[in-house]
Amino acid sequence: MDYDRTSVPDSYDAGREIADDKKRAFVAEFAQITGTSDISKIIDLGCGTGRFSATLADVFDADVLGVEPSSRMIAQAREKHDDPRLSFAEAPGEALPVEDSSADMIFMSMVLHHLKDPSRVALECWRALRAGGMVCIRNSMADEVGTYPYLDVFPSIRTIIERQLMTRAQLVDVFGQYGFSLKANETRWHDIAPNWSAFAEKMALRADSFVAQLSDAEFETGLAALREKALTAPQDESARLRVDLIVFQLD
Ligand SMILES: C[S@@+](CC[C@H](N)C(=O)[O-])C[C@H]1O[C@@H](n2cnc3c(N)ncnc32)[C@H](O)[C@@H]1O
Numbered sequence: 001m002d003y004d005r006t007s008v009p010d011s012y013d014a015g016r017e018i019a020d021d022k023k024r025a026f027v028a029e030f031a032q033i034t035g036t037s038d039i040s041k042i043i044d045l046g047c048g049t050g051r052f053s054a055t056l057a058d059v060f061d062a063d064v065l066g067v068e069p070s071s072r073m074i075a076q077a078r079e080k081h082d083d084p085r086l087s088f089a090e091a092p093g094e095a096l097p098v099e100d101s102s103a104d105m106i107f108m109s110m111v112l113h114h115l116k117d118p119s120r121v122a123l124e125c126w127r128a129l130r131a132g133g134m135v136c137i138r139n140s141m142a143d144e145v146g147t148y149p150y151l152d153v154f155p156s157i158r159t160i161i162e163r164q165l166m167t168r169a170q171l172v173d174v175f176g177q178y179g180f181s182l183k184a185n186e187t188r189w190h191d192i193a194p195n196w197s198a199f200a201e202k203m204a205l206r207a208d209s210f211v212a213q214l215s216d217a218e219f220e221t222g223l224a225a226l227r228e229k230a231l232t233a234p235q236d237e238s239a240r241l242r243v244d245l246i247v248f249q250l251d
Pocket of ligand 1: 001002003045046047048049050051052067068069070073091092093094108109110111114115116117209
């Protein structure tokens, strides 16, 4: 998806905010699998507004290059961060602006389903990483579309999601063809809002790219239903998204 042709960049940070402690916990899970001592150069591929870039630099004590094709997303990343460990480059994952074998780790959060050519991105990861380098992926997978928290209120969103997400098997094939082996694959529930009214107000910002693809009429009707549901849901019940934490290692 070309984010610059949508309104998603305008509301991304407000609509997709994750508390710092939660972000740190996600990234620390990857660090437990990869270790941190051999990782000093990270590419945050499809970094968007840099939601994870600073946390990656902190947890791994590493330099992070955020690579992002949307000029409106990367402009926000640049504006928000003045940490000397962070730099940003406007480019797609299919053409990483780095030397061969120059990175220790490539991180991708919720990017897989936006790639024009996932196979080309896997080839670029192979080129950019040193031997033994890792690709760490945080993404929902097509295998669990049924767990999305708003399927009941937006009738056509399931088809949109199914069309875009990859299955685990497809992902393993895409990276496997370039000699990456699967080092870890764990599934987690990530809190995306502390309760259903907070979730409805996040969805109202239409910063979720699947929600952004709905017709205005379906969006408005579904949002009203979500707000209605929030009135009766327990106030301490969080809205959660099922995501995979996947690590590939280059032989
Ligand atoms: C859901 S956002 C995720 C941003 C960030 N990783 C995060 O977790 O907040 C998806 C991002 O992927 C970017 N994207 C789309 N096509 C891409 C491509 N071919 N290569 C790299 N990133 C791409 C979009 O511009 C957008 O910023």
